[in-house]
Amino acid sequence: MDYFSGVLVFITLFLLNPVISETTCGFKACPNTKLNMINVHLVPHSHDDVGWLKTVDQYYYGSQNSIQHAGVQYILDTVVEELLKDSKRRFIQVETFFFSKWYSEQTETVQRVVQKLVADGRLEFAGGAWSMNDEATAHYQSVIDQFKLGLKYLKDIFGDCGRPTVGWQIDPFGHSREMASIFAQMGYNGQFFARMDYLDKLKRLLYQEMEMIWQSSEYLKNSNIFTGMLYNHYSAPPGFCFDINCQDAPIIDGESYDNNVDQRVSDFIDYVKKMAEFYRSTHIMVPMGDDFQYEDAGVNFKNMDKLIKYVNDRQLAGSQVNVFYSTPSCYLYELHQLHQTWPNKTEDFFPYSSDSHSYWTGYFTSRPTQKRFHRDGNHFFQTVKQLSVLANLTDTQHLENLESLSQAMGIMQHHDAVTGTEKQAVARDYDRMLFKAIVGAENNARDALRSLTNLTSGEFESCLELNISACAFTQNTANNVVVTLVNPLAHSSTQYVRVPVKNENYIVTDEKGREIPSQVIPIPWEVLALEHRSNGTQHELVFKASVEKIANFLIRVLPTPKNIEEHHRDFPEEKAQDGADELIVENSLVKLTFDTTTGGLKTIEMNGIAETIQQSFGVYKGFRGNNDEAKNRSSGAYVFRPDGDIEVLNNNKVELTFYNGSIVKEVHQHVNEWISQVIRIYDEVNHVEFEWLVGPIPADDEVGKEIITRFSSNIASKGKFYTDSNGREMLERKRNQRENFDPNMSEGISGNYYPVTGQISLQDDVKRITLLNDRAQGGASLKDGELELMLHRRLLSDDAFGVGEALNETQYGTGLIARGKIYLILDAASEKPNHAERQLQHELDQHFWRFFSKSNSVPSVNKHMIPDFTAFPKSVELLSFEQYSKDQILIRVENLNTEGNVVSFNIHPLFESLNGDRIWETTLDGNMQLSDMKRFKFSQDGSGGIPSSVEYYYAPHNPMSSDSTMSAYEFVVTLIPMQIRTFIIQQK
Numbered sequence: 010m011d012y013f014s015g016v017l018v019f020i021t022l023f024l025l026n027p028v029i030s031e032t033t034c035g036f037k038a039c040p041n042t043k044l045n046m047i048n049v050h051l052v053p054h055s056h057d058d059v060g061w062l063k064t065v066d067q068y069y070y071g072s073q074n075s076i077q078h079a080g081v082q083y084i085l086d087t088v089v090e091e092l093l094k095d096s097k098r099r100f101i102q103v104e105t106f107f108f109s110k111w112y113s114e115q116t117e118t119v120q121r122v123v124q125k126l127v128a129d130g131r132l133e134f135a136g137g138a139w140s141m142n143d144e145a146t147a148h149y150q151s152v153i154d155q156f157k158l159g160l161k162y163l164k165d166i167f168g169d170c171g172r173p174t175v176g177w178q179i180d181p182f183g184h185s186r187e188m189a190s191i192f193a194q195m196g197y198n199g200q201f202f203a204r205m206d207y208l209d210k211l212k213r214l215l216y217q218e219m220e221m222i223w224q225s226s227e228y229l230k231n232s233n234i235f236t237g238m239l240y241n242h243y244s245a246p247p248g249f250c251f252d253i254n255c256q257d258a259p260i261i262d263g264e265s266y267d268n269n270v271d272q273r274v275s276d277f278i279d280y281v282k283k284m285a286e287f288y289r290s291t292h293i294m295v296p297m298g299d300d301f302q303y304e305d306a307g308v309n310f311k312n313m314d315k316l317i318k319y320v321n322d323r324q325l326a327g328s329q330v331n332v333f334y335s336t337p338s339c340y341l342y343e344l345h346q347l348h349q350t351w352p353n354k355t356e357d358f359f360p361y362s363s364d365s366h367s368y369w370t371g372y373f374t375s376r377p378t379q380k381r382f383h384r385d386g387n388h389f390f391q392t393v394k395q396l397s398v399l400a401n402l403t404d405t406q407h408l409e410n411l412e413s414l415s416q417a418m419g420i421m422q423h424h425d426a427v428t429g430t431e432k433q434a435v436a437r438d439y440d441r442m443l444f445k446a447i448v449g450a451e452n453n454a455r456d457a458l459r460s461l462t463n464l465t466s467g468e469f470e471s472c473l474e475l476n477i478s479a480c481a482f483t484q485n486t487a488n489n490v491v492v493t494l495v496n497p498l499a500h501s502s503t504q505y506v507r508v509p510v511k512n513e514n515y516i517v518t519d520e521k522g523r524e525i526p527s528q529v530i531p532i533p534w535e536v537l538a539l540e541h542r543s544n545g546t547q548h549e550l551v552f553k554a555s556v557e558k559i560a561n562f563l564i565r566v567l568p569t570p571k572n573i574e575e576h577h578r579d580f581p582e583e584k585a586q587d588g589a590d591e592l593i594v595e596n597s598l599v600k601l602t603f604d605t606t607t608g609g610l611k612t613i614e615m616n617g618i619a620e621t622i623q624q625s626f627g628v629y630k631g632f633r634g635n636n637d638e639a640k641n642r643s644s645g646a647y648v649f650r651p652d653g654d655i656e657v658l659n660n661n662k663v664e665l666t667f668y669n670g671s672i673v674k675e676v677h678q679h680v681n682e683w684i685s686q687v688i689r690i691y692d693e694v695n696h697v698e699f700e701w702l703v704g705p706i707p708a709d710d711e712v713g714k715e716i717i718t719r720f721s722s723n724i725a726s727k728g729k730f731y732t733d734s735n736g737r738e739m740l741e742r743k744r745n746q747r748e749n750f751d752p753n754m755s756e757g758i759s760g761n762y763y764p765v766t767g768q769i770s771l772q773d774d775v776k777r778i779t780l781l782n783d784r785a786q787g788g789a790s791l792k793d794g795e796l797e798l799m800l801h802r803r804l805l806s807d808d809a810f811g812v813g814e815a816l817n818e819t820q821y822g823t824g825l826i827a828r829g830k831i832y833l834i835l836d837a838a839s840e841k842p843n844h845a846e847r848q849l850q851h852e853l854d855q856h857f858w859r860f861f862s863k864s865n866s867v868p869s870v871n872k873h874m875i876p877d878f879t880a881f882p883k884s885v886e887l888l889s890f891e892q893y894s895k896d897q898i899l900i901r902v903e904n905l906n907t908e909g910n911v912v913s914f915n916i917h918p919l920f921e922s923l924n925g926d927r928i929w930e931t932t933l934d935g936n937m938q939l940s941d942m943k944r945f946k947f948s949q950d951g952s953g954g955i956p957s958s959v960e961y962y963y964a965p966h967n968p969m970s971s972d973s974t975m976s977a978y979e980f981v982v983t984l985i986p987m988q989i990r991t992f993i994i995q996q997k
Contacts, residue, residue, distance in 0.1 A: 034170035038130020039339035040097070043331045046324075047285050047293065048343065050335030051313060053100045054298040055088075056180060056243060057081050057107055059140040061425040062813065064438040068301070069110055078254060079301035085111045087306035089123060092131050098310055099334040100303075101135045103177050105159035106420060108134075112166070127167045133336045134163055135177035139419025143428045144178065144185040145359065145373055145764035146380060146785035148854070149735040150888060151387045152191060153901070153933060155419035160195075160936040161893075172937065174944075175337045176200030179243040179296075181424040182369040182647060183361035185764075187734035189225035189234050193962075194933035194989065198945040199235030199341045201294075203243040205358050212750045213238065214287045216352075220344075222949045223354040227738055228907070228987035231962045235341060235947050236354065237294070240287065244299045246280045249273075251312035252302040259308075260315040274319045278330050290347055294340040345945045348956055353949045356740060356748040359763055364639040365753045367808070370762035371649035371715070373787030374799040375816055376429030377827045379436060380784040381476070383421050384854065386443050389471070390414050391497045392858040393450045393457075394891035398923075399558075399874055400457035403895045407456070410449045411892070417446035427785070430646045430812055447473070458493055458860060461559055463869050467862035469493060472509075475859070476828055477542055478532045480509045482861040484545045487515065488566040491864045494857040496556040499878045499887035499902075503555040504857055505673065505691050506562075509546040514567045517552045520867050525562065527552035528672045535685040535702055536828075541821045551673055553692075556857055558875045563867040592667060594674050599690045599697060601676070608663030608678060610688065615695060616836045618776055623721045624699070626684050627655040627797075629758070631713030636809035644713060645808025646816040649759040649787065649799075651715065658684065683707060684716070696781075696849065697833040705824030706803035708817070713804035719797040720833065722778060726771040730790035731842065736767040736850070738987065739842040744790065762787045762799070767850045769796055772838040779843070781832040781850050801827045844884060844907040844986075851886055851905060876922040882912040888989060889935075898923055898994045899935050904984035917980035920973075920994060927995040928980070930968040935991050939968035973997070 042048040057079075059065050067073045071080020085108065088100050102108050112120065126132040138159040142152050163171035176192045176199070178184065184202055192200050205213075213219045219238045226232035244250065250257045261267045285293050303309055313334070320332045362368045374380075396402075397411060425431045426439050455469040472480035483490060487510040496502050510529065517525040529548045537544050554562060591611065592603040600614040610624045629651035634641030644650040664679035676688040683705055689698040699718075706714050728744040744761055745754050754760050763769075765788035770779035780788075780796055787799040803824055804816045818825035832853065834846060862868075878887065881902070889901035900919070904912055920928055930939040946960040969992065971979045984990060 032128040032170050034128055034130040036339065036342045039342055040333040040335055042292070042343060046329045046331040047281055047291055049281055049330060049332040050292060050294045050340040051317070051332060052294060052296050052335055052337060052340070053098070053303070053309065053313065054103070054243070054296055055084050055303045056298065056300050057084070057104050058300065058425055059104055059106055059420050059423040060435050060439060061431050062435070062811070064435050065106070065420060069107060077301070080304055081107045081301070082111055082114075083304045084301065084306070088303050089119070089126065089132070091306040091310045092126055093122065095310075095314070096129070096131065097334055099131055099133065099336050101133050101177070101336055103134070103136045104140055105134070105137055105162055106139045106416065109162055124167060127170050130170070133338065134171055134173045135175055135337055137163055137173035138422075139416060140423035140426075141178060141180060142422035143424040144181045144188045144735070145183055146427050146766065147422050147735060148384065148387060148766055149187055149191065149737050150391070151383075151418060151422055152188065152735065154390070154415065154889070155422045156191070156195060156934045157936065158415050158419050160934050164936050173338075174198045175341055177337060179203040179239065182372060182428070184358040185734045186223070186225050186357040186740065187737050189223045189236060190229065190232055190738075191933060193225050193232045193234040194229070196932045196937060196942040196944050197234065198338070198345070199237065201237045201239060201337055203239040204361055205238055206362050206747070206750070206752065207364060208753060209358070209747070209750045210238065217287060217289050218352040219287060220289065221352040221354040222947050226987070228985065229965070231965045233947070233949070235344070235351070235945060239294070239296060240284050243296045245297045246277065246295060248276060249316070250299065251309045252299070253305045253308050254302065260312050260319070262315060262319070270319050273316070274323060277316060277320055278323065278328060281330050289349060289351070290344055292340060292343045294335070294337065341945065345947065345959055350948045350950045350952060350955060357734060360760065362753070362760065364642070365755045366639045366642045366650060367648050368650070368756050368759040368762065369647045370759045370787050371644060371802060372428045372430050372647050373762065373764045373785060374802055375646050376436060376818065377784060377786070377801050377829065378825060379429060379440065380427060381829060382440060382443060383427050384784050385473070386414075386418050386421060386447060388497070388855060389447055389450065389858060390418055391855060391889070392495050393454045394889070395497055396457035396461070396495060397453050398890055398892055398898055399876070400460040402453055402457055403892060407453050408892070408895070410453050414446040414450040417443045429816070432812060432814055433818065454860065458559070461871055461874055462493065462561065463871065464491065464561070464862055464864060467491065467493070467864065467868065469860040469862055471858070471860060475509070477539060478507070478509050478536055478549055479542055479546065480861065483509055484543060486511065486566065487550065487564045489863055489865050490564045491862045491868060492562045492564065493860040493862065494554055494556045494560050494562070495860065496558055496857055497855040497887070498852060499881045499885065500883065501555060501557045502852060502857070503553065504852070505551055505694070506554050506857065506859065507549045507551050508564065508859070510548055510550045511546055512548045514569045515550055516565050516567050517550070518563050518867055520561055520869055522867065525552050525554070526672060528670045530668055530670065530673065530675060533677050533685060533687055533702070535679065539826065553672065554857065559870045561868050561870065563864065592665070594667065594676060594690065596674065596690055596692050598693060598695045601688065601690065601697065603665065603676060605665070606662065607659065608665040609659055613697065613833070613835050615834070618835055618837060620722050620724065620776055620778070620835055622778065622835070625719050625721070626658045626680055627717050627719060628658060629655055629715040629717065631715060631804045631806070633713065633806045643806035643808050644715065644804055645806060645810065646812050647810045648808040649715065649762060650756060651758050655717070695834070699831045699833065700828065701800055701831065702826065702828045703801040704826030706801060708803060708805060708824065711805060713806065713815070715799060715804075716801045717797045717799045718831070719795055720778065720780065722794040724771060724776050724778060724794040725773040726790060726793045727773070728793065730769065730771040730796065732763045732765050732769045732788060733767045736854075739768070739770075742790070758789070758791060761789045761791055763789065765798060767854075768846060769798065771796055775838055777836050777838045777843075779834045779836070779846050781834070781846065781853060783830045783853065798831065800829065841908045844905050847905045847907065848884070848886070876919050878919065880914045880916070880918055882914055884912055885914065885984060889991075893935065893993055896996045898996065899991065900994065901935070901989060901991045902982065902984065903989045904986055906986045908986055911983050911985050913981055913983040915977060915980050916982050916992070917977040920980060923994055924996050925973060925994045926997040927972040928992055929970045931991045931993055933989060933991055935993065939964045940970065
């Protein structure tokens with residue numbers, strides 16, 4: 010309370026006003042505007058990165074100011090103080106993480122003040138998620154989760170007045186269509202951002218197309234959403250930054266020789282008039298803020314007060330400029346009242362370039378191990394949320410463990426976290442935070458599984474180093490080890506499980522004591538050679554498992570038979586016959602042919618289709634310049650700029666080793682000293698797995714390098730290929746082309762790179778190749794029939810876009826080593842994206858989570874505690890299944906089908922098994938009843954004339970609202986292709 014001692018009188022008077030319940034938030038709180046004038050909506054804001062150059066805590070507390078002067082706690086302190094002084098003042102808060110941390114530290118009196126400010130519409134939330142997420146590399150499941158987290162917090166504290174109505178994505182480096190769709194499905198009226206390709210912006214300025222109606226989904230009706238591009242980034246007008254960190258002149262009035270009111274007002278009016286020429290309406294929005302501004306908010310507001318007063322005084326002399334404090338939601342409200350139409354938008358805003366040599370496509374791949382850790386974090390988060398519901402873990406500690414993981418994952422979505430565009434020290438802090446949260450949530454998983462199985466003292470340990478085929482739990486022995494598999498999917502799934510083991514003779518049995526076929530296969534020697542890896546286990550035990558929700562398997566070590574032929578645990582190493590030109594590796598579904606001369610892949614046959622597919626690895630040399638102008642831009646954390654064409658690495662002979670088995674067949678390839686790979690086909694699995702290992706990328710020659718893998722075929726793709734949007738809908742890409750403008754292709758390689766969160770494909774009239782990946786990466790098709798993905802980057806120069814250090818990751822004293830997987834499908838071409846590939850992508854993202862315990866027998870599952878999901882149609886997946894509050898459960902279901910008719914199922918059996926009392930449907934985020942959704946509808950150019958009255962979108966279907974007294978037929982859920990529906994079950 011010390012900070013507020015100077016304004017106690019304001020607080021007292023403020024709290025004497027009518028009680029908080031009499032709210033005037035929302036559009037009732039919007040300022041009055043004037044007809045026949047340019048209405049200027051001044052929007053005070055501070056853009057507060059949840060980690061970037063400093064860690065999240067350093068930004069909040071204001072430490073390490075030698076790196077960057079920023080202290081978010083002081084921003085919120087002084088903003089609240091200044092809002093109390095004048096009821097006309099406004100401020101928008103965006104990052105809920107920072108606000109929640111600050112709010113929790115305030116006295117009850119200050120909290121009441123803040124509640125009143127929100128209730129009066131003077132402090133408004135925009136965006137509202139835990140962080141301002143990236144839109145290229147974030148997965149839609151994680152984006153939805155972090156909006157649910159942020160919006161639930163605001164709802165719990167402030168009620169309806171805390172719920173944002175506009176998206177405020179002002180800093181991400183390009184914008185995805187799926188993000189726009191998520192906003193629409195959450196009921197937002199529109200969104201605003203500040204970055205698009207510089208040529209796109211120039212054209213939009215010329216034709217008054219800075220604001221548009223974005224058709225955000227190919228499948229979902231009512232998905233159109235208003236989208237606006239800010240005029241001058243998200244900064245105050247040039248010369249009008251009044252923050253203490255700025256050097257612009259204040260407004261000097263009164264009896265002063267330096268009085269500059271006339272000049273400052275004239276300059277501002279000139280700016281506004283010029284800006285208004287580029288927008289269609291009589292309203293324009295002018296942000297007043299920038300990164301970490303308003304630490305001494307009195308300076309900002311005092312000068313803005315003067316600016317508003319003196320600009321509006323000019324109206325007496327005939328000026329038609331009207332200025333006032335406002336918010337993005339109030340600005341959008343005024344646009345909605347206008348009877349006019351707006352331009353159309355159907356694709357996305359990738360890739361983003363800020364000049365002719367700066368395509369921000371490097372961050373699609375930057376920090377590949379952190380991007381994988383982020384995906385692992387999401388996988389475990391979904392798993393432990395489900396286990397917590399099944400075991401009814403609702404005590405305080407369990408809820409706090411989940412909350413911590415939820416918050417860590419929310420922070421990881423930030424546009425300088427999952428992107429890999431933060432300083433190295435900050436990257437380590439993100440990893441520390443997520444690891445700590447995962448370890449805490451493992452307690453939930455252990456307690457849940459002790460309840461859900463009869464192994465009441467089981468360890469149920471996770472192995473977080475399985476990506477390097479290591480597990481401390483099996484390091485000494487895998488004898489009498491129980492592997493508990495948890496399936497986060499709605500449907501029973503059959504998958505192959507790999508467990509690091511010693512080279513011994515094993516038997517695997519299921520819960521009924523039946524032997525499960527298994528095999529032991531060597532771990533690639535390149536993995537064993539990792540200096541930091543303990544090499545007690547040099548093999549992996551592979552077995553096939555079918556799991557509904559939870560299943561246990563027991564591994565035992567048997568004596569080695571005297572006759573080596575009596576057991577089938579080992580794969581004999583096989584080589585191509587002497588003199589043979591080809592090595593053929595095949596099972597019942599897939600046939601691979603390798604060229605023994607080069608050691609490379611030659612052809613693939615699957616799904617009745619054969620195609621020449623050659624895989625290669627390549628290096629782009631990172632351009633090094635001084636960044637003083639566009640042509641000297643370096644390749645860096647944000648920007649991908651190769652110096653010349655690709656250098657293909659495996660023109661020389663690749664060392665090739667073949668392991669043949671009935672469960673899995675593997676080809677181990679050694680490309681060079683720092684690139685190797687395993688190509689696998691599993692029995693009865695209809696795709697090919699490529700597990701790559703890249704690093705340490707050599708830098709002794711002082712040349713940065715960006716490593717890709719390329720798949721080349723004879724498919725006549727005619728310059729087209731397809732990439733996913735945040736793991737969901739697919740978008741068509743055309744080489745060297747954009748939807749709205751002619752791009753500058755001075756950088757013909759990086760300018761054709763797009764974000765690939767889940768899959769990339771190309772096809773002709775007959776065949777299609779699809780690549781699925783295990784983390785966000787950059788991808789392209791630079792020639793017909795070719796697909797490439799960037800795997801790893803190591804650069805020696807900064808690209809001068811703020812991070813201030815080269816992307817030169819090291820670990821254990823050498824360059825960072827990354828390992829990951831790509832899955833290839835060859836299939837017949839299809840008019841629509843193949844939903845089977847989406848289902849596989851979801852299964853790969855949410856594969857069985859493995860827990861390890863010691864036991865002499867196979868534990869059983871308490872199946873009476875497992876709800877029945879068999880009513881779900883095959884195409885319907887369980888996107889979320891979690892505790893919403895102590896006695897409420899959130900269920901989110903998604904139809905993965907991309908075509909076909911609607912599907913229906915009855916959720917009543919699940920409702921009953923969860924002891925449901927009531928069920929109601931919400932918006933996508935889970936925090937607003939869908940029946941209450943009412944969002945702005947805008948008319949597009951060419952849509953049939955100017956609307957005669959304001960229009961709205963409502964729920965796209967009749968929202969479910971049922972209770973336990975109603976008949977089962979009242980619980981039918983119907984989903985159109987690609988639809989997501991969210992429900993809350995109130996338990997008895």
